[in-house]
Amino acid sequence: MKTSADLDSSLYQRLDDYIESVKEKPGILINVLHKAQEIFGYLPDEVLEYVAEKLDVPVSKVFGVVTFYNFFSRKPKGKYQIKICLGTACYVKGGDKVFERFLEELEVEPEEPTKDGLFSVHPVRCLGACSMAPVVLVGEKDFYGRLTPNDVPSLIKKYREG
Ligand code: FES
DSSP: OOOOTTSOHHHHHHHHHHHHHHTTSSSOHHHHHHHHHHHHSSOOHHHHHHHHHHHTOOHHHHHHHHHHOTTOOSSOOOSEEEEEEOSHHHHHTTHHHHHHHHHHHHTOOTTOBOTTSSEEEEEESOOSOGGGOSOEEETTTEEEOSOOGGGHHHHHHHHHTO
16 A cells, blocks of 8 residues: 655554554454554544555445544644634633634634644534633643633744743
8 A cells, every 4th residue: 555755654654563463353443543543643544545455444434434433533633722612601702703713813724733733723512611611722631711812812822932
């Protein structure tokens, strides 16, 4: 299978090692896809084709599984994933305007990484912190509450400057 020059061959080697270690086990497709996402950061088409070939399953089945489960992502994400809650409590307190401001400031479409790969912006459902609405989560644990669109530039700057 031909692989793209964009994806490091050592990453494929790690995936091969994993497949080798689990290939005797039944029902390993989802585990292998999880591992592939952990290694590559997302699941581009060529990786899905590679997995199909390695496991000897139809490509359509692999694409079907990835499409079915929303924890799989077929697009690259930014280093900092900005999740903006658009659940009811956040929406009525202006979450949609905060969301729009992030897109505008970063000049991106939802779910797409910025050109420098630093950020991607994701609309999400209730983050379980409605009393702080509107809520934004950066990465896995940086919560920000009661944000206004005017807070967005300084928040971005904070992460840009590391
Ligand atoms: S609706 Fe946004 S945290 Fe609950």
